[in-house]
Amino acid sequence: xxxxxxxxxxxxxxxxxxxxxxxxxxxxxxxxxxxxxxxxxxxxxxxxxxxxxxxxxxxxxxxxxxxxxxxxxxxxxxxxxxxxxxxxxxxxxxxxxxxxxxxxxxxxxxxxxxxxxxxxxxxxxxxxxxxxxxxxxxxxxxxxxxxxxxxxxxxxxxxxxxxxxxxxxxxxxxxxxxxxxxxxxxxxxxxxxxxxxxxxxxxxxxxxxxxxxxxxxxxxxxxxxxxxxxxxxxxxxxxxxxxxxxxxxxxxxxxxxxxxxxxxxxxxxxxxxxxxxxxxxxxxxxxxxxxxxxxxxxxxxxxxxxxxxxxxxxxxxxxxxxx
Amino acid sequence: xxxxxxxxxxxxxxxxxxxxxxxxxxxxxxxxxxxxxxxxxxxxxxxxxxxxxxxxxxxxxxxxxxxxxxxxxxxxxxxxxxxxxxxxxxxxxxxxxxxxxxxxxxxxxxxxxxxxxxxxxxxxxxxxxxxxxxxxxxxxxxxxxxxxxxxxxxxxxxxxxxxxxxxxxxxxxxxxxxxxxxxxxxxxxxxxxxxxxxxxxxxxxxxxxxxxxxxxxxxxxxxxxxxxxxxxxxxxxxxxxxxxxxxxxxxxxxxxxxxxxxxxxxxxxxxxxxxxxxxxxxxxxxxxxxxxxxxxxxxxxxxxxxxxxxxxxxxxxxxxxxxxxxxxxxxxxxxxxxxxxxxxxxxxxxxxxxxxxxxxxxxxxxxxxxxxxxxxxxxxxxxxxxxxxxxxxxxxxxxxxxxxxxxxxxxxxxxxxxxxxxxxxxxxxxxxxxxxxxxxxxxxxxxxxxxxxxxxxxxxxxxxxxxxxxxxxxxxxxxxxxxxxxxxxxxxxxxxxxxxxxxxxxxxxxxxxxxxxxxxxxxxxxxxxxxxxxxxxxxx
Numbered sequence: 083x084x085x086x087x088x089x090x091x092x093x094x095x096x097x098x099x100x101x102x103x104x105x106x107x108x109x110x111x112x113x114x115x116x117x118x119x120x121x122x123x124x125x126x127x128x129x130x131x132x133x134x135x136x137x138x139x140x141x142x143x144x145x146x147x148x149x150x151x152x153x154x155x156x157x158x159x160x161x162x163x164x165x166x167x168x169x170x171x172x173x174x175x176x177x178x179x180x181x182x183x184x185x186x187x188x189x190x191x192x193x194x195x196x197x198x199x200x201x202x203x204x205x206x207x208x209x210x211x212x213x214x215x216x217x218x219x220x221x222x223x224x225x226x227x228x229x230x231x232x233x234x235x236x237x238x239x240x241x242x243x244x245x246x247x248x249x250x251x252x253x254x255x256x257x258x259x260x261x262x263x264x265x266x267x268x269x270x271x272x273x274x275x276x277x278x279x280x281x282x283x284x285x286x287x288x289x290x291x292x293x294x295x296x297x298x299x300x301x302x303x304x305x306x307x308x309x310x311x312x313x314x315x316x317x318x319x320x321x322x323x324x325x326x327x328x329x330x331x332x333x334x335x336x337x338x339x340x341x342x343x344x345x346x347x348x349x350x351x352x353x354x355x356x357x358x359x360x361x362x363x364x365x366x367x368x369x370x371x372x373x374x375x376x377x378x379x380x381x382x383x384x385x386x387x388x389x390x391x392x393x394x395x396x397x398x399x400x401x402x403x404x405x
Numbered sequence: 406x407x408x409x410x411x412x413x414x415x416x417x418x419x420x421x422x423x424x425x426x427x428x429x430x431x432x433x434x435x436x437x438x439x440x441x442x443x444x445x446x447x448x449x450x451x452x453x454x455x456x457x458x459x460x461x462x463x464x465x466x467x468x469x470x471x472x473x474x475x476x477x478x479x480x481x482x483x484x485x486x487x488x489x490x491x492x493x494x495x496x497x498x499x500x501x502x503x504x505x506x507x508x509x510x511x512x513x514x515x516x517x518x519x520x521x522x523x524x525x526x527x528x529x530x531x532x533x534x535x536x537x538x539x540x541x542x543x544x545x546x547x548x549x550x551x552x553x554x555x556x557x558x559x560x561x562x563x564x565x566x567x568x569x570x571x572x573x574x575x576x577x578x579x580x581x582x583x584x585x586x587x588x589x590x591x592x593x594x595x596x597x598x599x600x601x602x603x604x605x606x607x608x609x610x611x612x613x614x615x616x617x618x619x620x621x622x623x624x625x626x627x628x629x630x631x632x633x634x635x636x637x638x639x640x641x642x643x644x645x646x647x648x649x650x651x652x653x654x655x656x657x658x659x660x661x662x663x664x665x666x667x668x669x670x671x672x673x674x675x676x677x678x679x680x681x682x683x684x685x686x687x688x689x690x691x692x693x694x695x696x697x698x699x700x701x702x703x704x705x706x707x708x709x710x711x712x713x714x715x716x717x718x719x720x721x722x723x724x725x726x727x728x729x730x731x732x733x734x735x736x737x738x739x740x741x742x743x744x745x746x747x748x749x750x751x752x753x754x755x756x757x758x759x760x761x762x763x764x765x766x767x768x769x770x771x772x773x774x775x776x777x778x779x780x781x782x783x784x785x786x787x788x789x790x791x792x793x794x795x796x797x798x799x800x801x802x803x804x805x806x807x808x809x810x811x812x813x814x815x816x817x818x819x820x821x822x823x824x825x826x827x828x829x830x831x832x833x834x835x836x837x838x839x840x841x842x843x844x845x846x847x848x849x850x851x852x853x854x855x856x857x858x859x860x861x862x863x864x865x866x867x868x869x870x871x872x873x874x875x876x877x878x879x880x881x882x883x884x885x886x887x888x889x890x891x892x893x894x895x896x897x898x899x900x901x902x903x904x905x906x907x908x909x910x911x912x913x914x915x916x917x918x919x920x921x922x923x924x925x926x927x928x929x930x931x932x933x934x935x936x937x938x939x940x941x942x943x944x945x
Contacts, residue, residue: 220479224497338485340418
């Protein structure tokens with residue numbers, strides 16, 4: 083029996099009368115993670131992982147009814163038993179496990195299996211049906227070892243410092259930016275963060291995640307400037323217009339996106355699973371049915387079907403994220 | 406080869422001219438001479454003859470990566486680059502990385518010269534089974550960056566956003582030679598080798614290669630109003646002939662005829678050789694090859710008919726005789742005279758020109774005012790020319806495409822040279838042939854779709870293009886075939902405007918194929934800069 087169905091507002095669980103990451107306001111919304119496209123305001127009640135509540139309120143405001151659920155702790159909603167489990171995507175990101183009458187469904191949300199000091203480690207789950215993301219659902223997306231990519235970021239920054247110019251690094255402001263800030267070496271030079279990133283940093287620090295110290299004001303020394311991709315060309319960025327530019331994202335695996343943005347460098351760093359990780363996670367769930375949820379789920383669905391699985395495409399109405 | 410892959414990455418990643426020159430000089434200084442020669446060879450756009458079909462390369466890559474064809478197509482669609490798609494899909498190679506995926510011992514790095522001469526070029530002579538085995542062995546020995554560049558070399562798509570001019574500047578900076586000398590030494594039919602590189606950067610001495618042509622001086626299209634050029638008395642005005650730009654050289658009793666694409670055409674035009682034998686040794690003439698009969702040009706299509714022939718029978722020689730419309734003199738008595746003023750060169754050219762049906766002197770058009778010239782220019786179509794060439798009096802003969810001294814003042818319609826990138830079957834009586842084409846022009850090293858055209862080719866040409874499409878399809882999207890970007894066509898159109906509905910941002914009115922530019926390679930097609938200049942002209 084299907085525990086979930088795709089309604090006009092998103093994934094719906096009839097047994098518990100709640101939605102997961104709905105794209106319109108609903109009665110009760112379970113939120114996998116605090117990226118803006120998942121956090122539609124206007125629902126009567128929200129449920130999210132305890133460590134993600136403060137981040138979610140950045141979008142929903144202080145008045146919204148947000149209920150915190152610690153990872154692993156079951157909650158009965160109507161006829162369904164619901165629990166949240168780390169997804170490794172950003173701080174407080176969760177897979178939603180739903181159980182009813184011995185049937186288990188898991189909705190992954192966005193996830194990453196590689197360790198990240200800025201988020202809780204991904205927890206593999208067993209289920210009969212698995213609803214997976216597929217942001218990078220093509221075999222060209224294969225991440226190099228993360229420490230290698232982070233080393234090249236630092237090497238680029240150091241070389242720029244030596245050449246007397248600043249380095250502007252574009253990254254998803256919630257998740258990837260903090261991932262970088264846990265690793266960047268402040269002894270190379272001052273680090274600045276765009277206000278759109280600093281806005282989230284405080285919630286990370288409040289939960290004891292150690293981020294590199296930020297320099298308060300530009301003092302003319304070559305600096306590393308972290309900024310959201312949407313800031314390319316905005317007024318805050320103007321003072322860095324002579325800088326070398328780069329982006330940290332899974333999209334940097336291919337040359338086209340880097341060239342279209344006229345960036346000097348692209349670093350392959352992602353908060354999402356790459357193709358091998360998607361396949362490994364799907365395998366490890368031992369799910370009989372896989373729902374692939376994305377704007378373009380087709381290749382992964384076809385691959386799974388050709389490899390003997392029952393797989394269904396679920397076209398999601400989420401935005402494409404930059405990570 | 407790692408250093409060469411790294412050079413490619415650096416060139417690919419920056420849009421700054423200085424950074425590119427810095428990357429080039431850094432590489433060329435450190436590279437073994439044989440590697441430097443091959444690098445220059447590829448960077449200035451020369452390439453080996455086609456080594457194998459893209460389709461086979463894809464087939465073997467799919468097998469090696471264990472990826473089905475539909476998934477390869479999806480990946481190619483996301484990446485937009487054939488060589489890159491393959492490099493991204495191939496499994497991490499066991500010898501290029503250790504168990505943790507890190508690159509292995511750099512001692513495994515072999516020189517570019519080895520890869521090209523011992524691994525790449527021999528692919529041409531092998532049978533498919535051998536090629537496949539060799540290709541897969543090569544992939545397994547390389548890391549991803551090298552595979553990418555290697556695939557680019559194999560597919561003949563090696564192109565990295567550096568102009569020949571930039572390479573010349575880098576070599577000049579490295580060697581202390583003038584850019585003109587470096588350009589000159591890069592002309593002609595040289596083989597990449599350590600010896601060639603040493604010769605290339607050697608101090609100036611008498612040049613050994615008697616066939617070597619001078620770099621062509623190329624005109625820019627006039628962008629503003631012709632009045633902005635000032636007094637017409639400061640300009641020598643000639644017709645712009647519609648033929649094949651050529652340089653005729655006679656040295657040590659031998660004759661060489663070069664096309665602008667640096668192709669040696671000697672032997673294909675016997676009437677010119679007979680005429681050239683009348684020239685004194687140590688002469689180089691610049692001009693336009695025209696199908697020429699009874700003192701007037703024949704349609705260019707006649708020339709194409711003749712170029713297409715392998716054997717030149719008496720019939721075609723009589724039907725389509727050829728003449729050189731001479732307009733400049735670059736070498737006289739074995740001396741390079743390109744720095745002499747235009748009028749001086751012209752006078753010397755007139756003095757030495759032999760009387761021959763195969764040589765004509767490009768007439769100078771006299772008029773007292775731009776207004777008068779405009780009126781005469783109106784006769785262009787009737788005269789079977791493309792408009793005027795405007796040459797600044799007193800100017801030297803320069804190298805490459807430069808603004809300032811030579812302008813082409815073409816008659817409308819607008820025209821650009823574009824590359825065939827997609828083809829699909831026509832409808833009705835053309836349903837079995839690929840007759841509907843999409844053309845791309847260059848923007849930052851990539852071809853962007855620019856216009857569709859269906860008309861303008863002869864039936865014979867349509868069949869030739871159809872054949873090309875069938876043999877060079879890279880990928881299909883339903884009825885649309887993406888083809889190897891190789892064929893260049895001159896597209897003519899009536900109007901041009903900005904459009905948000907087109908991927909290039911430009912819409913043109915009534916595009917059609919004015920002619921097939923057999924003489925141009927894909928990288929010589931026009932870029933968005935040309936289009937922007939046309940737009941600017943429209944607004945002014």
